[in-house]
Amino acid sequence: MNTALSSLNNLTPAPYASGLAAYSNGNGTAGSPSYATSGNGIFVPADQDFGGTLEILKTSSTQTLRYKGETPIVPGCYVQIKARVKAISGNLPSVRIAAYAARSDGTALSGVVTEGALTPLTAYGQIVEVSAIVGIGNRSGVDMVWGVNADYGHFGIDLVGQNGGVVRVDDIEINDVSSLFLSDIVATIDVRDFGAIGDGVTDDTAAFEAANRAANDRTVLIPAGVFRLNGDVTFDTLTKFEGKVTMPTSAVLLLRQNFDLPNYIQAFDDEELAFKKAFQALLNNSDHESLDLGGRKVALTGPIDLQAAVPNRTRYETRRAIHNGQLIAMTDGDWDTTTITAQATYSTGNPRTLTNVANVANIPIGSHVSGSGVGREIYVRGKNVARGELTLNGPLYDAAGTQNFTFRRYKYMLDFSGFDVIAKFIIHNVELQCQELCSGIMLADAGTIFTVRDCFITTPKDRGITSIGGGCQGMFIERCQFLSAENDLAVSQRSTIALNVNANDVKLRNCRAERFRHFAVMAGQNHLIIGNHFFQGDTVNGGIRSAGVVLAEAYASCVFNNNYVDNAFFEWTNERDPTPGFNGGFSFSSLEVAGNIFLSGEVATSFSYLVIKPYGEGHFINGLNVSGNRFRSINGFVDRAERVDTSFADLNFTRMRNVRFTGNSFHGISNPVVNPLLMEAIEESNQQTWVIETGPGLPFQGRSLSVDSVVVRGGVRNTANQLNYDNPFVRAQQGPDANQVHVVWSEPVRGKIAVMARMDNDTV
The missing domain is CATH 2.40.30 (Elongation Factor Tu (Ef-tu); domain 3)
Incomplete structure (x- = not known):
């Protein structure tokens, strides 16, 4: 028996032998007449077929027999009423199971079926069995569907037809037949048992909520059909969807016990819609911190406007994550720019x-x-x-x-731009297959610590990750692969960009990007760019290369360490300055470029790995450490590892401060540089002023702005061939290009010295 009825008394009515007062020839309600006093029914104790039986003389066009006991009708339970009947004499009527459907207050429940099919009695003494199944749920095989407003019933039979016939009726049976409708009657309940219709039109919200309340850790079955839910529905127990649900955008379906995308796909029978509804539930649910895509590939026919999927929220600042799956753009989708x-x-x-x-x-x-x-x-x-x-x-x-x-x-697979704020959101172990049709992710207007980790953004049409505002503040982009759709194009023809940022404190670490126009365009300050590998070469011999990382902020306070920069360069600009000429501040400041591998091949000789591009006059370097890097050009030399792009302006080399360019290695570089620069000078004839040129040896072809030291090696001698022990003085920034150091002695001398010159002024 179904557990919902297991605590009730036996459903089968008392036998006629116990007295006919329990049987009404009316509707069965309290006060209706009984066969004990009606005069048209008697108890026959020893019928050869039935044993004790009720014999009825038919005196009404519809002669009723109802058990006065209240047989409960509860969700999840289905009762079968059986009666065996035979005609004894007189006119032969037809027989059917019939009932009185009652509400909890005893009033009749209107609008429901209370009669079974008629079966004619065609011969005297022939036993005819009639039956019907009654329950709340609209299931195949249920003869009388009463819905959730039914509380109990009075069951029996009707005799229909001409009067005057005599009929005997065996004891009526009422049995729980719920097992006919449930494969596991202990572990599963069905939403139809709570009044769900499943016609795609009727609102089944109340039935779903009732099923959830009654589940008590059992699985809730949503059978075949289309179930319309106009309101929020929460399941606190496991669910099994054989049918599907439809809901307005504003309504939330929350599957607390099996909250993952595969279950939402079962619920909505549409991958794209299921993703939206699962995301909506994620942001309206305190029980789950992440949405597991279950390894599914979700086909998208257009951008996912994530805020439109959650219309009750314009900001969300609690940690949430989406992980473990793939999104793929379909060719027949709405992706046009x-x-x-x-x-x-x-x-x-x-x-x-x-x-x-x-x-x-x-x-x-x-x-x-x-x-x-x-x-x-x-x-x-x-x-x-x-x-x-x-x-x-x-x-x-x-x-x-x-x-x-x-x-x-541009159109993005995941578009957060409708949100005012999204903070602490994580996407990890997800591939976005853009298919050259669309872009990847657009961030919200504002928010902190958005994270993309262990993801693939594959063949975006225009952009991989785009920040339109401050939604990138403190962002983490880690261990991701950015795979370009422009592999076969020359660098000059590419336009896609893997990612951009505008705000501060971004951690871009251990990613790989291939053949974009730019890997990252980064405004803001205090970024950590560490351990990435990006390459942007092509097959054009002697061709140009584009910037892999563009740092679009003069005051950087940035670390660029341990990256593998392959056929690309690092570009430092002030292109976000509305008055780009230097008018105060720190100018190009606070950048460390250390421990990186810079490699190029088959490039033009003008190519450089570190490029500063001022967009206005007067700028200078004020804090730059370039150390421990490996600069290498293969299949052809390049002139310099570093340069200034003077398309708009040159640097002011008279104001350089705190530039460290040390410990780097240069291979295939025509002019290695170092700062400070140690030069050895030999003067074989006696000269009072020694002229020493730094040549191309200082970074960015800078001036010999200052001199740290002059060291005499082996002594200097005067015209009398005597050692001169005087301390010479120096004049820096000499010559037409200001790249000479003049060492001035007290008298003409000859010999060998070492001079440590700088392109910056390092005094405090």
């Missing part, structure tokens, strides 16, 4: 805003901005339609005035 060209005005006094923007309402947030004087990875962070303004993620370096800008809204 939205492109709008519009006129706008830019002022350096309001450096992150475009004003008087034409067609501003149609420019999507998250659009990439290009135009004259616009640096790399500038995006629309917000907009004010009423004022015709767009807020940008960074300043423009030379765009003052009014011009046409182009706004391109």
